[in-house]
Amino acid sequence: MSTTTTTRTADPIDPAPAAATPPVWHGSSVLLQIRVLTGRSLRALVTDPGVVLFGLLQPVVILVVLTQVFSKMGQPPHFPAGVTYLDFVLPAVLIDNAVQSAVQSGVGLVDDLKNGIVARLRSLPIVPSSLLIARSLANLVRSAVQAVILLALAIGVLGYSPRGGATELAASVGLTLFISWSLGWAFIAAGAWLRRAEPMQNLAVIAILPLMFASSAYIPVADLPAWLAAVAKVNPLTYAIDATRALALGIPGVDAAVPALLFGGAIAVVGATFAVLGFRRPM
Amino acid sequence: MTGLAAPPPDSRATTGEIMIEAQDVSKVFGSVRALDSVNISVPRGTVLALLGHNGAGKTTLVGVLTAALPLTSGRAAVAGFDVARQPQEIRRRIGLTGQFASVDGQLSGRDNLLLIARLLGAGRRAAQARADELLELFALGEVATRRARTYSGGLRRRLDLAASLVGRPEVIFLDEPTTGLDPSSRLNLWEIVENLVADGTTVLLTTQYLDEADRLADSIAVLSAGSVIASGTAAELKAKVGQRTVTVTLDGQDDPAAAVEALRRASMEPVTGLDNGAIIIPIGASKEIAAVIRALDRVGIEAAELSFGEPSLDDVYLTLAEQPSLLAPLSERPSA
Numbered sequence: 034m035s036t037t038t039t040t041r042t043a044d045p046i047d048p049a050p051a052a053a054t055p056p057v058w059h060g061s062s063v064l065l066q067i068r069v070l071t072g073r074s075l076r077a078l079v080t081d082p083g084v085v086l087f088g089l090l091q092p093v094v095i096l097v098v099l100t101q102v103f104s105k106m107g108q109p110p111h112f113p114a115g116v117t118y119l120d121f122v123l124p125a126v127l128i129d130n131a132v133q134s135a136v137q138s139g140v141g142l143v144d145d146l147k148n149g150i151v152a153r154l155r156s157l158p159i160v161p162s163s164l165l166i167a168r169s170l171a172n173l174v175r176s177a178v179q180a181v182i183l184l185a186l187a188i189g190v191l192g193y194s195p196r197g198g199a200t201e202l203a204a205s206v207g208l209t210l211f212i213s214w215s216l217g218w219a220f221i222a223a224g225a226w227l228r229r230a231e232p233m234q235n236l237a238v239i240a241i242l243p244l245m246f247a248s249s250a251y252i253p254v255a256d257l258p259a260w261l262a263a264v265a266k267v268n269p270l271t272y273a274i275d276a277t278r279a280l281a282l283g284i285p286g287v288d289a290a291v292p293a294l295l296f297g298g299a300i301a302v303v304g305a306t307f308a309v310l311g312f313r314r315p316m
Numbered sequence: 317m318t319g320l321a322a323p324p325p326d327s328r329a330t331t332g333e334i335m336i337e338a339q340d341v342s343k344v345f346g347s348v349r350a351l352d353s354v355n356i357s358v359p360r361g362t363v364l365a366l367l368g369h370n371g372a373g374k375t376t377l378v379g380v381l382t383a384a385l386p387l388t389s390g391r392a393a394v395a396g397f398d399v400a401r402q403p404q405e406i407r408r409r410i411g412l413t414g415q416f417a418s419v420d421g422q423l424s425g426r427d428n429l430l431l432i433a434r435l436l437g438a439g440r441r442a443a444q445a446r447a448d449e450l451l452e453l454f455a456l457g458e459v460a461t462r463r464a465r466t467y468s469g470g471l472r473r474r475l476d477l478a479a480s481l482v483g484r485p486e487v488i489f490l491d492e493p494t495t496g497l498d499p500s501s502r503l504n505l506w507e508i509v510e511n512l513v514a515d516g517t518t519v520l521l522t523t524q525y526l527d528e529a530d531r532l533a534d535s536i537a538v539l540s541a542g543s544v545i546a547s548g549t550a551a552e553l554k555a556k557v558g559q560r561t562v563t564v565t566l567d568g569q570d571d572p573a574a575a576v577e578a579l580r581r582a583s584m585e586p587v588t589g590l591d592n593g594a595i596i597i598p599i600g601a602s603k604e605i606a607a608v609i610r611a612l613d614r615v616g617i618e619a620a621e622l623s624f625g626e627p628s629l630d631d632v633y634l635t636l637a638e639q640p641s642l643l644a645p646l647s648e649r650p651s652a
Binding site: 058 | 386412433434479
């Protein structure tokens with residue numbers, strides 16, 4: 034006679050041990066993880082409005098200073114006809130804001146790595162990439178909030194009125210946010226590999242300032258000195274700025290959106306890949 | 317005996333089921349062998365203390381066992397699950413309190429606990445209930461809504477430990493849990509750990525503090541340069557190393573010199589010169605206490621006070637960790 038007996042090996046590394054008691058909760062879906070973690074990243078925006086104000090500092094300074102300085106000067110020869118400097122520079126300021134916000138998503142990841150929360154999350158049964166995706170989404174929200182504040186400031190205080198119309202302005206902002214999101218992945222990847230705040234800040238200064246100034250952001254490319262124009266022509270930000278500007282102003286040049294979207298997509302794919310690889314390395 | 321002040325009668329410590337097991341675990345970082353064929357085994361409801369210097373490999377071993385670091389060779393299992401093959405199953409069942417408080421300084425204490433409960437799969441209401449329960453248990457109620465970065469070191473540690481208990485883990489890893497804590501916070505944390513163990517939780521604790529291992533641990537593994545150089549209960553380790561002593565204090569009228577002379581004649585090596593005039597005599601086995609008394613009796617001296625001293629874990633630690641080469645006979649693990 035034989036009763037069915039499941040042989041329990043003495044090996045403690047038995048993959049399905051009877052010993053294991055079920056945990057209290059059964060884990061969360063990836064979507065829930067992303068939602069909860071995005072909420073966590075965004076909470077800083079609510080509890081610490083200084084974060085948003087600080088992020089707005091550079092775009093606002095550029096917006097106010099440049100429009101005040103350049104509106105009193107003669108317009109450069111290749112300036113689009115009938116366009117004020119405010120009209121011209123606002124899309125670039127929004128892009129600048131997008132880029133700043135992207136940098137902050139990398140800085141935020143470095144902060145997370147430093148303050149111990151990543152160590153905690155690693156000990157939980159969650160998908161590690163959900164933290165990266167949450168960072169990226171929080172960046173997008175932050176970028177959008179800041180863009181709205183900047184637009185409100187430009188319209189309310191500086192008297193900006195979008196010449197291209199509301200829908201075109203929305204499309205322009207949408208493209209800006211896409212650029213912010215994709216660049217955010219580049220900086221999240223940098224944060225995942227560098228893991229320290231100082232090199233992140235250095236990278237931000239080294240990468241962002243030249244990219245913004247060697248572009249069509251503040252002066253038409255044709256009016257830049259020849260060598261700078263050469264750099265600006267291969268600078269992907271030039272395409273992004275040209276496209277968002279053409280949309281906002283209702284002038285030709287919207288086709289620059291194609292290289293801008295391609296560039297953004299490529300950066301996002303490469304950035305996300307490297308972010309996951311870098312983040313996977315042990316602490 | 318061992319760490320637990322008062323093991324409760326219904327302690328489940330006796331079931332003997334192995335909850336943490338490492339078999340020949342090695343971990344190599346580049347050219348550094350951080351762990352070298354480490355074997356440990358911790359039965360359910362007991363505490364193993366990993367004792368060692370900085371750099372001995374304690375944190376690396378915790379990393380391997382919590383599935384945070386891949387091991388180079390060997391096998392390890394926690395709660396019956398293989399660390400390499402079933403890391404998520406392990407993460408569902410463990411709590412980890414690292415050397416540096418792993419909490420989000422931006423969030424309040426309560427929000428930290430809520431975040432973890434939600435990530436573990438608790439519904440909103442269940443998460444709130446569990447967070448409040450832990451806040452109360454850890455006496456964090458008053459600071460629950462304050463951001464964790466404003467907490468003192470002791471509060472952060474308590475929050476950190478609370479955070480690792482959200483999912484009611486069966487196995488807890490405490491990596492130097494009391495480093496940098498003031499004495500009362502330490503005591504507080506020890507009591508919490510003792511309560512958890514009484515409830516059947518299995519604990520692996522790393523520490524540099526011998527009194528901590530002595531108080532909390534059922535068994536101790538001494539780690540040095542990535543190897544377990546000795547293991548056993550605190551009492552076993554002390555018995556193997558260090559010196560037992562008998563301390564004799566004389567009445568005022570007795571002559572210490574005569575006592576020392578009598579003890580020397582009995583082939584002992586008494587030490588004097590302490591402020592209170594006590595004489596310390598190193599002995600081998602405890603029955604030699606009788607020899608001390610007889611030697612004194614022979615010259616008509618009666619000890620006013622007599623005490624027996626076990627070697628401290630400090631002796632164990634210093635002897636073993638500093639001179640691992642002397643330890644060949646100690647490196648076999650005693651049967652658990």
